[in-house]
Amino acid sequence: MRGTLIVVCGPTASGKTKLAIQLAKQFKAEIISADSRQVYKELKIGSAPPSDAELKEVKHHFIASRNLYEDYNAGAYEKDVLQLLDKLFPQNKYAILVGGSGLYIDAVCNGFDKVPSSFPEIRKQLQDLYEAKGIEQLQNKLKELDPEYYGKIDLDNPQRLMRALEVCVGSGKPYSSFRKGKTNPRDFRIIKIGIEIQRDLLYKRIDARVDEMLKVGLLEEAQNLISIKHLNALQTVGYKELFDFLEGKKTFDEAVDLIKRNSRRYAKRQLTWFRKDKEIQWFLPDDIEKIINVCAA
Secondary structure, eight states: OOOEEEEEEOSTTSSHHHHHHHHHHHHTOOEEEOOTTTTBTTOTTTTOOOOHHHHHHSOEESSSOBOTTSOOOHHHHHHHHHHHHHHHTTTOSEEEEEESOHHHHHHHHHOOOOOOOOOHHHHHHHHHHHHHHOHHHHHHHHHHHOHHHHTTSOTTOHHHHHHHHHHHHHHSSOGGGGGOOOOOOOSSEEEEEEEOOOHHHHHHHHHHHHHHHHHTTHHHHHHHHGGGTTSGGGSSTTTHHHHHHHTTSSOHHHHHHHHHHHHHHHHHHHHHHHHTOTTEEEEOTTOHHHHHHHHHO
8 A cells, every 4th residue: 555545524614624734744744625615716715715824734735726617526636636646645654635525535535437428408408497497396306316316415506416417317327326336446545534523513613604704705705706606616505695695685694594504404414425434433523632543553
């Protein structure tokens, strides 16, 4: 084995960044972000990236490294991370992969299955359905065609719903059936660390994070991005609710309440995803000594 990849995962606002930095310092390693939104340089607030001070403590990769117009996905991310590890492991025995995007983490650890390419006509039909009847129609259709993937996907993300439905309809097979390929062997050891935190405390931390993001300019960031709100990366919690406020569809208080509610729902879906991975060892965020011992063994 060339080295050890320590994976730090868990729900949003659970303390992954702090733990990853502690581990990186302990093992003299660099950090690889596994967050599908922090990769975009325009999302300086809403994606809750590490602070400037945290970025200075340890070298991070895949933070603000792409722009919103780039078509970036888990398959491309897998390739980029493996190329990066080729450079990192000769220099150090450890690297830290941290984030809450389960699909990105799976891509690095297990490989990304080949999914049929796009079906433009079907995508257009789905886009028309979404614009005419709303996201619930997409959710219901996916639940009917692929209940397995319905239980995993971010149901508030219309772009991912349409992509899954596009494959279901175009191929005649469930989208999830294309994501059951054999695990690609890796020539490095993988240790998966999950952060578990009491639900009430997690929800308080989520609410506090939303309040802080608004305090430092999330609304202004959304205002600057509203002209490109159709882009996939902006179909996410924190932006779409504020877009509705800016377009007069909701009051500001309603938008804020929805951001907090949807963030809590997202955290629950993240936990559901990670709980299915039996390789993950779960710890409280402050169990640093126990975690270090597991990783050093």
